[in-house]
Amino acid sequence: MDRAEVVHLNFLEKLSTNDLPKRLSTVSLAQSGLSKSKLMEIFESQILSRQLDRTSRKMQARGEGFYTIGSSGHEGNAAISAAFRVDDMAFLHYRDAAFFIQRSKLLSGQTPTWDMLLSFSASADDPISGGRHKVLGSKALFIPPQTSTIASHLPKAVGAAYSIGLSRRHRPDNMQMRHDSVVLASFGDASANHSTSQGAFNSACWSAYQNIPMPLVFICEDNGIGISTKTPGGWIEAGFSQRPALNYMRCNGLDILDTYKVAREAEYQVRKHRKPIFLHMNCVRLYGHAGSDVQTAYISRQEVEAAEANDPLLHSANIVISEGILTADEVLNLYQKIGERVERVAIEAALRPKLVSAAQVMAAIIPPKLAPMKKCGIEDAQREKLFASDWKALQKPAHTARLISWAITDLMAEHQNIILAGEDIGPKGGVYNVTGKVHARFVSDRVINTLLDEQSILGLAIGLAHNGFLPIPEIQFLAYLHNADDQLRGEAATLSFFSDGQYTNPMIIRIAGLGYQKGFGGHFHNDNSIAVLRDIPGLIIACPSNGADAVLMLRECVRLALEEQRIIVIIEPIALYMTRDLHAAEDGLWLAQYPHPQPATDPGEAGGISLGQIGQYQQGTDLAIVSYGNGYYLSRQAEKILADTHNINIRVIDLRWLAPINEELLLSAVNECENILVVDECRETGSQSEALISLFAQKAEHRGKKPKLASITALDSFIPLGKAATVTLPSCDSIVAAALALLNSSDREL
Amino acid sequence: MQQKKALVVCPGRGTYNKNELGYLQRWHSDKGPLLAQIDAYRESCSQPTISELDAADKYSMSKHTRGDNASALVYACAYADFLSIDLSKFEVQAITGNSLGWYVALGCASALSEQNALHVINTMGTFMHQHLQGGQIIYPLVDQEWREIAGRKEMIQQVLAQVNQQADCALYISINLGGFVVFAGNDAALKALTSLLPIEQERFPMRLFNHSAFHSPLLQSISEMGRDILPSSIFQQAPVPMIDGRGHIWQPLSTDVRALWDYTLGEQVVETYDFSKAIQVAVKEFAPDQIIILGPGTTLGGAVAQSLIAINWQGLSCKQDFIRRQQSAEPLILSMGMEEQRALVVSN
Secondary structure (H helix, E strand, C coil): CCHHHHHHHHHHHHHHCCCCCCCCCCCCHHHHCCCHHHHHHHHHHHHHHHHHHHHHHHHHHCCCCCCCCCCCCCCCHHHHHHCCCCCCCEECCCCCHHHHHHHHCCCCCCCHHHHHHHHHCCECCCCCCCCCCCCCCECCCCECCCCCCCCCCHHHHHHHHHHHHHHHHCCCCCCCCCCCCCEEEEEECCHHHCHHHHHHHHHHHHHHHCCCCCCEEEEEEECCEECCEECCCCHHHHHHCCCCCCEEEEEECCCHHHHHHHHHHHHHHHHHHCCCEEEEEECCCCCCCCCCCCHHHCCCHHHHHHHHHCCHHHHHHHHHHHCCCCCHHHHHHHHHHHHHHHHHHHHHHCCCCECCCHHHHHCCCCCCCCCCCCCCCCCHHHHHHHHHHHCCHHHCCECHHHHHHHHHHHHHHHCCCEEEEECCCCCCCCCCCCCCCHHHHCCHHHEEECCCCHHHHHHHHHHHHHCCCEEEEEECCHHHHHHHHHHHHHHHHHHHHHCCCCCCCCEEEEEEECCCCCCCECHHHCCCCCHHHHCCCCCEEECCCCHHHHHHHHHHHHHHHHHHCCEEEEEEEHHHHCCCCCCCCCCCCCCECCCCCCCCCCCCCCCCCCCCCCEEECCCCCEEEEECHHHHHHHHHHHHHHHHHHCCCEEEEECCEEECCCHHHHHHHHCCCCEEEEEEEEECCCCHHHHHHHHHHHHCCECCECCEEEEEEECCCCCCEHHHHHCCCCCHHHHHHHHHHHHHCCCCCC | CCCEEEEEEECCHHHCCHHHCCHHHHHCHHHHHHHHHHHHHHHHCCCCCHHHHHCCCCCCHHHHCCHHHHHHHHHHHHHHHHHHECCCCEEEEEEEECCHHHHHHHHHCCCCCHHHHHHHHHHHHHHHHHCCCCEEEEEECECCCCCECCCHHHHHHHHHHHHHHCCCCCEEEEEEECCEEEEEECHHHHHHHHHHCCCECCCECEEECCCCCCCCHHHHHHHHHHHHHCCHHHCCCCCCCEECCCCCEECCCCCCHHHHHHHHHCHHHHCCEEHHHHHHHHHHHHCCCEEEECCCCCCHHHHHHHHHHHCCHHHCCCHHHHHHHHHCCCCCEEECCCHHHHHHHECC
């Protein structure tokens, strides 16, 4: 028999025969701090959660439901929920339906039964995800949705907790949490082993250890098993009871009086002291991992039955009966009434509309636009003070690193919501001094020197954005993004999608990257693949090739984040940070004058660079070279050689924005050219060139005919050290050669 | 026969009108002891009895719509209707109400005993009459097909802000009443509001006669008087769930009676009453087979239907859909103020 049915019948039988499990704690109702009505409210939440689990399985059997991972056995978390406020942001474990239901009782007008059943049936009416996933979430209840299957929500919980302290000093315009709010993050015992969650624990402790406020409760729901792998006995306690600056507390999740008592103490401690707490709640897992899981394939029947005998609903029933609140018959009646009600609502919920088109599914990938931001430029007198010794230098041409630094300074002065975060970006100014002096110009909590953990950096950014800040995190090198990619791919980029655009986390991730560093080399500092970014739906990728563009694009990135709630990655070519010359030593052609922030450089106006806007050098029609970053720089060198030596008139297109590509603009920029050469400094496989060649092959036209196409890319190799560092990459010479080859193969006479 | 699960909706104060004169005589001659009890209470307060009011030769606006009379009259009719529901046909799953209907709901659900429900309603109604302040104006949010008028809600908010900018004006949203919004305000605000709202359907904006600025902070003193005179000890847990004017569900076993008292005489009196939300929460969380609207009157059916149309409940998207559904073999709403539908609710 299905174990869900076994547990159900077990509940009925044990209530009928008054064969209830012994209390597991000595905490009385009075000691717990609960009133009778509140105790009953929690018990009702537990029963509703259980009946929803049962109904989800029936819905699946009827072909009306699509997700059966349930909360049965974990219902004690309703008592934790009851101890906190509705505006204590909660990043929940997928087994926390009872927590969710209990929280919904803090806010009138909530319909958790209906909402969860819509979620089970993937209805477009599901108020949190719009039918995109079965997630626990609610904007009104401060529960951002996540699948939480790999505890990848913990870094952002740390970030959100950090943001509360920060908001006391710098109140963001769109602050979401109150100054005395706390953050909750729940997860399973098995997920506690993920390196992502370990990084989050470490970051929380690292911060709290140095007295940085961290009002955060980690709730570990320990059912002793992760899918089929048992957690070693005592492992969680051994691993978390001795961590620096982490207050370990334990409750018995099978006993709601004990759980509430401990949770209330945790709530008091964390709100008062703002130090992280690890709340270890033991519980059981009923029905196996998910609907299709047969537990007895990997654990004994005795173990299964032992867990079932400890059904938290039986324990709660015992409490309400022994406290004289209900009789066993009344408990049964309550259980059955709630079950009937859920079944009835499920029938209605299953009839609600579903997502049927790609357009509907994708509507929430890009968040909704907000009202245009107010332009509140900073007066020059104020800027002069801010820039201090750099003020005069602002009038002279400068290299890209310095220009970016100045752009960040102006943007931070104008937008108090902006927070920088990254490794060594503080007084050192970053590895390449791009944030040099920025730290000195602003207080240190707006330029945060983080610990060395990219997951924590992106988690911090996501959490800050949940509280209305505009984070600009920095990843020191492109290769370091990869250990944290899921924070971007699985968390930040999916937030709008899973919340139907209700939750957003706009940010600008600055990443120093790509190859060509002189006299250096080495894969980790010259990574030249951005394939891992290109396939993330909704993500904007910017890659400026020169300082002036970098400034204008950064300004557009800030506008995109503030007005359109977008997530942007800006790849800054390291090799071009300090580049001064283009064709010859001391020509200074790669330096630029810092564009004044007001008013001509606003996007869309003369001098600005709006999303998708390409750059173009020269109007030649023999050939169009399409490139970006270092490739554009090298193509500019090649252009001169082709013109001077070979009398070939070309145009060089700088994509600037790698995603999304403005196809219309790009096709119009090349349509006068019979030949198109794509120059891509990234590794061939998965490179931008593949998409570009595909685009041109399908859509480009030159006088009614298809243009001739060629591409030159980096080879599928990692970058070596020393002089060999550039041998796998396109060079000026190889671009010239490729251009000549393309033109020679055409009808054109040279 | 299997019982149908029913949501019961209790009517508000403006539902005993000219056509309802004689309602108690017509439908509740079998409830002599109940009516006698109510009459005795009224006499003890030196107020006209409800039997007397119901049996009057003529309907008198000034008399029948007065707060101290209308409240008890509506309660008597509605509660008597509730007692007339054929429980072999219907199982009451949850009870809600509109405005004064919340007090009636407390009575029907037994959160207040018969006597205490009457006491609360009559007391609050009398206070309202004695301290009549400002009034209410009703205005449509939907067109004649009961479809939302684009931009109307935004316009309402703008007008609200505009009126409140004027000196001596205090205007609030009193009730979200399905396809209508009811404003509450002082006289200056209502005058300003009337001049700003475009005329709709030749009769809106419409001032509700003899109504105070219910569900607004202007009734703070009424709330305080109610708290002073009506103790929390007269409230009790109800055996049936109730949904209040915030859409909050009061479950039988987990109701904190002190909180119920606090809401009923506090927030409920001085904050917006969201009847639309109450109906929407009720159908979503209880999925009733039937919605029974107690009499007197027939006006609440539209507001209930409009609340359902707003969430596309069971595919209802406009007035025509609703009419079709009502004309089908399984009408969704049974209004006891309508003779034909009443017959489907009461025992034969």
